Amino acid sequence: MFRLDELVAHLGGELVGDPAVAVRRVATLDQAGEGDLAFLANRKYAARLADCRASAVIVAPEARELTALPRIVTADPYVYFARVAQLFNPPAAVPAGVHATAAVEADLPASASVGAGASVEAGARIGEDVVIGPGCHIGRGVTIGAGSRLHANVTVYHGCVIGARCILHAGAVIGADGFGFARDRDGSWIKIPQVGRVVIGDDVEVGANTTIDRGALDDTVIGNGVKLDNQIQIAHNVRIGEKTAVAGCVGIAGSTVIGARCMIGGQAGIIGHLSIADDVVVSAGTLVTKSIHRAGVYTANLPVQPHPEWVKNFAHLRHLDSLVDRIRALEQGLDKADPTESD
Amino acid sequence: MFRLDELVAHLGGELVGDPAVAVRRVATLDQAGEGDLAFLANRKYAARLADCRASAVIVAPEARELTALPRIVTADPYVYFARVAQLFNPPAAVPAGVHATAAVEADLPASASVGAGASVEAGARIGEDVVIGPGCHIGRGVTIGAGSRLHANVTVYHGCVIGARCILHAGAVIGADGFGFARDRDGSWIKIPQVGRVVIGDDVEVGANTTIDRGALDDTVIGNGVKLDNQIQIAHNVRIGEKTAVAGCVGIAGSTVIGARCMIGGQAGIIGHLSIADDVVVSAGTLVTKSIHRAGVYTANLPVQPHPEWVKNFAHLRHLDSLVDRIRALEQGLDKADPTESD
Amino acid sequence: MFRLDELVAHLGGELVGDPAVAVRRVATLDQAGEGDLAFLANRKYAARLADCRASAVIVAPEARELTALPRIVTADPYVYFARVAQLFNPPAAVPAGVHATAAVEADLPASASVGAGASVEAGARIGEDVVIGPGCHIGRGVTIGAGSRLHANVTVYHGCVIGARCILHAGAVIGADGFGFARDRDGSWIKIPQVGRVVIGDDVEVGANTTIDRGALDDTVIGNGVKLDNQIQIAHNVRIGEKTAVAGCVGIAGSTVIGARCMIGGQAGIIGHLSIADDVVVSAGTLVTKSIHRAGVYTANLPVQPHPEWVKNFAHLRHLDSLVDRIRALEQGLDKADPTESD
Structure with a gap:
């Protein structure tokens, strides 16, 4: 259990709202509830802030005014989330x-x-x-x-x-x-x-x-x-x-x-x-x-296809070179009116 | 060692032939001998039934009359085989x-x-x-x-x-x-x-x-x-x-x-x-x-080729887009008699 | 520490130069120094022999005269190197x-x-x-x-x-x-x-x-x-x-x-x-x-490409079959002057 002002003292960031709010878990915007600290790491989920039931959230400066929840404003909310999660979940102690x-x-x-x-x-x-x-x-x-x-x-x-x-x-x-x-x-x-x-x-x-x-x-x-x-x-x-x-x-x-x-x-x-x-x-x-x-x-990987389409399309991979020859032949056919063109 | 009637009592299926025949192993049609129970799971191996030396076989209803061997008739001979094999080969006991x-x-x-x-x-x-x-x-x-x-x-x-x-x-x-x-x-x-x-x-x-x-x-x-x-x-x-x-x-x-x-x-x-x-x-x-x-x-995988053919064919993969451009150009070339056509 | 004549007694090969030279490590031509035995396994590195500071080298018969260093001449210098390395680095003894x-x-x-x-x-x-x-x-x-x-x-x-x-x-x-x-x-x-x-x-x-x-x-x-x-x-x-x-x-x-x-x-x-x-x-x-x-x-693998080129080129893999159809149509277009030709 950490108060928001304790978190900010440990990890930095600007605190907006009640410093005495206490949180004990990190959670996603969707799943957060009472006692949870949620985070908005990706702008495209900003709409979820409206319904968020977290006790507080971590947001970037540009999202500072998108919520009325108590919040920690920091340049990289995902990194901040990781650090809070470490604080909440220290590695299990192992006896020496x-x-x-x-x-x-x-x-x-x-x-x-x-x-x-x-x-x-x-x-x-x-x-x-x-x-x-x-x-x-x-x-x-x-x-x-x-x-x-x-x-x-x-x-x-x-x-x-x-x-x-x-x-x-x-x-x-x-x-x-x-x-x-x-x-x-x-x-x-x-x-x-x-x-x-x-x-x-x-x-x-x-x-x-x-x-x-x-x-x-x-x-x-x-x-x-x-x-x-x-x-x-x-x-x-x-x-x-x-x-x-x-x-x-x-x-x-x-x-x-x-x-x-x-x-x-x-x-x-x-x-x-x-x-x-x-x-x-x-x-x-x-x-x-x-x-x-x-x-x-x-990158070098292949688009997955329904098997019958793959069979139809990929059979041609064994013959790409002759396909290219056919294209070249076609080009020469079209160009044969122009005797200055050579292969 | 199980008698066929014991197997049928345990695992179901219809027994055709001598119920007292005893088997102690499962084996493929080819390799089965005295004391073995073979199975025909795939119709295309039906011809092998003729030479099969198994003491008995597991067959599907449609293969019921393809052999004179003592047999167990069941809807799915492969599943039946698996269950018999489990009976014959229980996991090794491990002392508690x-x-x-x-x-x-x-x-x-x-x-x-x-x-x-x-x-x-x-x-x-x-x-x-x-x-x-x-x-x-x-x-x-x-x-x-x-x-x-x-x-x-x-x-x-x-x-x-x-x-x-x-x-x-x-x-x-x-x-x-x-x-x-x-x-x-x-x-x-x-x-x-x-x-x-x-x-x-x-x-x-x-x-x-x-x-x-x-x-x-x-x-x-x-x-x-x-x-x-x-x-x-x-x-x-x-x-x-x-x-x-x-x-x-x-x-x-x-x-x-x-x-x-x-x-x-x-x-x-x-x-x-x-x-x-x-x-x-x-x-x-x-x-x-x-x-x-x-x-x-x-599916998305590649046909294997002898290396020299692969070199010849796959070099074109880096240039597929320009190949498509060339095909398009050819099509426009053929179509250029028709001024209503555009790219 | 082995003398060259000891190595040759163990592993064969012809010794050229001082048989009393002692070596205690194998090393590449580049990195070898005093006490090292280097090897020339690939003809294309022959030029490196000139600057090699090894105490001795392993060479193939055709490289026999390319160096004045004490040397062991053998049909396959890389295999010889492997055997010397085994001699120099026996597996660690494990107490019974x-x-x-x-x-x-x-x-x-x-x-x-x-x-x-x-x-x-x-x-x-x-x-x-x-x-x-x-x-x-x-x-x-x-x-x-x-x-x-x-x-x-x-x-x-x-x-x-x-x-x-x-x-x-x-x-x-x-x-x-x-x-x-x-x-x-x-x-x-x-x-x-x-x-x-x-x-x-x-x-x-x-x-x-x-x-x-x-x-x-x-x-x-x-x-x-x-x-x-x-x-x-x-x-x-x-x-x-x-x-x-x-x-x-x-x-x-x-x-x-x-x-x-x-x-x-x-x-x-x-x-x-x-x-x-x-x-x-x-x-x-x-x-x-x-x-x-x-x-x-x-072989069947793909040429790696910068991602944007891959996107451009590989999108066509889903449509290879229709590309081939288009080529065929073009060929028929060119050939349509000849009514004896059919698909």
Whole structure:
């Protein structure tokens, strides 16, 4: 339960209306009721302010006079909402200490927590307030920065580095071997030892069952503030710039370098050895097969169709080249009155 | 070992031939031998009945007279086969009780089983006959309905609800945080606490390493009888209707609502905030980027080609618009005798 | 630290220059320094030999005279590099024995290792020098061949077979139920018990969080020397031939048979019940929907475009069939002078 004046004291913004109004939850304009703090993040929902039953709302300066409710005026109501939500919903406290069923061979600060059945190998350097969830495995010589939290069943291979205040969700695997083999004459694959590490910056979130492979010779590097959704595969020696966000099921192949503040849509793929500039947006389902040198939105996906129409239309994709030949022939037919024109 | 009359007593159907014939396995028409019960599910394999060495067969009414073998006549031989196979292959019994290396803080019924190295946090409500496999982690306040079985290394985050008779395969992660962030002016991502739950109905199967995220404010909901294959990603606030089946590697983005009895093909993707009607079939590899309001089959994928043909044909995709311009120009060329025509 | 003559004694090749030169690392031509052994695997980098500061290099016979550095001449420098790297970087030794927190019900050879929190059920047959990582679960009656290594949190379901010298990375799941259901008249799915196994050959590598389902009636089979990257899904009854390599995020649907020495690119998909010949290469992101009967490279993916161009060009994909009609009409228009021509 926070009073509006307490919120503004914590988080800034201008308070309009009764400072003693108290709120205890955030909610959407539609669903908010007594005790809720709603927010108007998108101008097109402004009409909903009229019927809003929230105790107070967060609005942008231009919406300041659109409601008589007690309100906090701030440049970015959605960011403000996120910060209030964090205040209302702090991460569940986890008691410090090592569970009786955990196996810890490293020195830990007293503030760290290791869950049931987890293991931490020798030489791991674990920061203050780190939470290692049940069933996690932390390999030899791993570094985990202060305040980071690993949920259950996360695996971090030997030597990898995780920054401060990171969140790793259940089933994530950091530092498995990259997919590196030399092909012998008979087609056999000779394994190339993967001796690089994974180095993850501060404030990174890694989704459930996401995998980040260790580098072959050099490291795989994830910049500060990067957010990775679930089921993402990041291959060896990839480098991802600060604050880039990657949605679920994306695959990024080996040695590709991605800039800062990029947004990669769900199920997109980026092949190996490419370079993607800063501030690039890749649409969902798009396979990137060439480097991208300029900021912007890039897309390659298909319009979904009812199956019979798809059959009718897409059969022609196998014959596009001959279609183009037919168009060219038609153009020459029309032009044949003009003998100066050539192909 | 079951006699045919015992099978019919259990599962229905009409018995033609010697009721004392005993069978102990199900098998395909081709591979069946002495002691096997084969089935004819697809009319096009009817010719194989002639050579079939099974001790008995399951057939539809229209195939009743196509064989002289002892037979069970039933409307849907494939469903009957499935039920017989269940009878012949009951799930392996797992002894009740808590393994010495498990860490259980909740009250459990005596019929429940918790495997080696698993952990169950306080406040979890576990139904009768529930099996929690080795290495699983069950968070605070989770509910698991009677008869559900979690294979090894499954993680269920705090507060989530799993119905009765569900099967969760190894590595599944239920209730990790949804991918929800507000973007600040400098491109930093401010985490929005994910305070909803995952609520899974009865008779749901969740494949290995599939992930289902908890809702942001409301819940993520998986209906009764839904079947999810491996490596699927289901984002926050998705709702999936009853009896929908989703094949492997599918990604479903946030807040999308999928109807009942849909079938989603492997590696398909559905972007966020869409609505998919009941009884929709999405083909493999199809990215759905618009809501689908009518039952039917929907497709968007590409015909595979030998690489040189693909190079030749697909280069034109970058220039489709100018191709259409050229066709239009040709049409105007042909029509220019008619001055009443305009573009 | 190896002398060049020691390397050649181990691995073959012809030594040119001082045999007493000692090297302790492999490195690229660019980054190599004192004590490093570099390699020239690709003719196009030959110019870099001039500035190379390595203590020695590995070169092909045709590059034998391109440098004055001490050198090892061998037919395939990249394969040689891989073998040297293995010599320089042997897998970390893991002490034999069962961790105090592991739960082992099977007999193990003294040379095997079972990590913290792992469990091995009764009847498992574990070969010499097998390493079972922390948090792994090995089901009843599983067979694991000599020298295989399972990293942390791997699950192997009952009855599956893993060959010798395999590497399974963290989070891999072997032998979960295939996605097999019969659909009842009301749309309910009746589970078909999956009674086959997964049988994995020798020298197979399985990536992190990759899943391989057990067969329905018969087995799922992975041939000797197959290499699977991370996050791959292999459905029930798939068979993969020897030495085939599969990149990350690939999905292979049920009962598909893939030949030997194939290479499947990242995020490719192969639908069920297909047959893929030996020595087939499938490009990244390609969905294979028909059997492939000849060796070669096959592709079906889209050129990425800046979003506005994509919008302009791809809108026409919904209308390809009518475009073709328009071309045909134009052709008939041009031809209408010739009354013998018909459509």
